[in-house]
Amino acid sequence: AQSVTQLDSQVPVFEEAPVELRCNYSSSVSVYLFWYVQYPNQGLQLLLKYLSGSTLVESINGFEAEFNKSQTSFHLRKPSVHISDTAEYFCAVSDSGYNKLIFGAGTRLAVHP
Amino acid sequence: DTGVSQDPRHKITKRGQNVTFRCDPISEHNRLYWYRQTLGQGPEFLTYFQNEAQLEKSRLLSDRFSAERPKGSFSTLEIQRTEQGDSAMYLCASSLGPPGQGNSPLHFGNGTRLTVT
Numbered sequence: 001a002q003s004v005t006q007l008d009s010q011v012p013v014f015e016e017a018p019v020e021l022r023c024n025y026s027s028s029v030s031v032y033l034f035w036y037v038q039y040p041n042q043g044l045q046l047l048l049k050y051l052s053g054s055t056l057v058e059s060i061n062g063f064e065a066e067f068n069k070s071q072t073s074f075h076l077r078k079p080s081v082h083i084s085d086t087a088e089y090f091c092a093v094s095d096s097g098y099n100k101l102i103f104g105a106g107t108r109l110a111v112h113p
Numbered sequence: 114d115t116g117v118s119q120d121p122r123h124k125i126t127k128r129g130q131n132v133t134f135r136c137d138p139i140s141e142h143n144r145l146y147w148y149r150q151t152l153g154q155g156p157e158f159l160t161y162f163q164n165e166a167q168l169e170k171s172r173l174l175s176d177r178f179s180a181e182r183p184k185g186s187f188s189t190l191e192i193q194r195t196e197q198g199d200s201a202m203y204l205c206a207s208s209l210g211p212p213g214q215g216n217s218p219l220h221f222g223n224g225t226r227l228t229v230t
Contacts, residue, residue: 103155
């Protein structure tokens with residue numbers, strides 16, 4: 001069965017510093033991979049996704065993630081974070097039937113001035 | 114696109130009572146999902162519908178839980194004889210199709226927070 005491991009439960013970082021949120025998955029089949037973001041008191045929103053093609057995917061607000069099949073990873077990065085990026089970030093993988101998403105436990109990103 | 118709407122936002126109930134939550138998906142979305150999220154954890158899959166058909170239920174979903182989606186529009190999730198362990202955020206999401214198919218990401222509602230005392 002598919003599973004997702006987010007290696008850091010909390011990541012504190014200063015504003016304008018780079019950040020990497022780590023995500024590893026396990027699967028016996030090809031997968032689709034997603035990052036969702038949850039801002040305080042809001043629902044989960046799709047940040048970016050990997051379905052096929054280029055292994056580097058980008059979001060509109062400067063985040064990027066790279067699919068690495070050999071390392072079964074899909075780490076999320078941003079070269080310079082803003083206070084407004086403070087949120088919880090969830091990595092998700094499609095199940096073997098490609099019918100639903102399986103989520104990791106989340107990483108709380110706290111950006112400090 | 115008015116988004117996925119969930120009602121109520123908060124529910125406090127006593128152990129042993131029944132509760133029902135409602136989810137209104139984005140109108141043209143065929144798929145509707147229920148997830149549960151507890152503190153410090155990611156969303157856990159409970160069940161999903163394709164139109165009015167319930168196609169999959171998680172083993173997490175005990176026989177005290179039942180979900181319906183009459184006419185393929187809104188959905189309800191009922192929990193009978195609530196237990197303190199049922200306290201969680203219940204999330205609803207909808208999509209045009211399967212997660213990886215074309216442009217059909219899951220759109221989530223803001224959730225219903227259940228507290229069982």
